[in-house]
Amino acid sequence: MTAQILDGKAVARQIYDEVANSVIERIARGGTRPKLATVLVGDHPASAKYVELKQRNARHVGIESEDHRLPSTTTTEELLALTRRLNQDDSVSAILIQQPTPKQIDMHRVVFTLDPVKDVDGFHPVNAGLVALGLPGGVEPCTPAGIVQLLERSGIGIEGVNAVVVGRSNLVGKPTALLLLKRNATVTLCHTRTRDLASHTRSADILVAAAGRAGLIEKEMVKPGAAVVDVSTNWVGGRQIGDLGPGVDAVAGWLTPNPGGVGPMTRAMLIKNTYQAEVRRRG
Template structure:
């Protein structure tokens, strides 16, 4: 058996095309503001990529590149200004942040209606309650990927290896909301292989290269590899590998590659979230205006 490859780029393109079409129907182009602090090369590269992709989809976007010495108070002041600006539909603060800034304080300060990363406690709570909310981009992108490739979720046994607030936990909520039976495994799980072998859908999001080996996978299972790990080859050059061993391709029924699997879905979902945020804000503004309560 050779696993069917669940490639991300064509699915991300479909999601972006839908987002662009929806954005074109709004009264104004959605506006995404990206805030970065410091000069971490990886973070700056991610910001440039998101900004470029936003422009390709037809979204307005602004990048606030702040100095490494920016204080928490200064960053919170900027976020407050962006929260109050009706022309701003989405706010993204690029992580990680310098040590002098408390990440939680910053993420909690973003207006939940503009929280296109889906990390605000109100959005997290709505997600777990099974109600519509702005949802973390990687988990939402995974769900779109599964749907696009026709992978049945309702009634499936899903196992997620990794319990982070960025991927594992919100993905568990999304899968539960889609009627899967969900197990979240982690570093303290006993006999991990016995748990993962029960999965019809196995998601590896632990950040450990090659953690999932062929003997840990149910034959024919769909395997989603979220891991992005940079390792050195014998020649000293770095390359990206996932959390899933390459030999799993001989056991699984379907498998996402690394790179080129989940990664493209994350950025596409960010822009889709921005359009969704704009749609909700325009609808709320129209309701207020219709009621005679909205004053510019």
């Protein structure tokens, strides 16, 4: 068996096209154009590249982008002041604060200060709570939402299947488990300290690897024919790899490439969240 590719780039293009059409229709009926405000603290090259890519994605679908660059010496209070200004700026639909930020920044305070409606990443406790409770109106975090969209749009059924998420982070693991549960999967949440991890992963029809440990998931740990989503970014010998070991592609039925699988979906969902933020604000 050779796994079929879960093509995040192709599915992301579908989402961009849908958002672009929605923006065109919104403007045609006299509605407002969405705007994404991005904030980058410091000059980390990878972070700067990601921000520029997200801005380009936004402009591609007709969403305005507004860039804010702050020096690496920025204090928490200075970032809070900018966040409050963007909260109050009626032209801004959504706010992205690129992470990681310099170590002196208290991101918990910054996230708590964000207007939950403009919280494009879905990190604010209000949004996290709504997602956890399965209630409408919450902003779903971009990577977990992208994983679910990738599965659904690739024709992989979620309802009733066994889904195992390996990784318990607040950004990916926990919310991914919640979104799969919302769609009626039977979900098991594991992590690197789970005893006999393989006994759990071998039962998974859908396996999400998000532990951040290269080679953690070996081919013997995968159920034949499973859909395997490799979320993690690990750098080994200057090369990006995920959590999967060699040979998983010969066992799985579906598999995300890494890179190129989940990353494009994360950015696409950020753009979709930006559009939806404007809809929530103004209808």
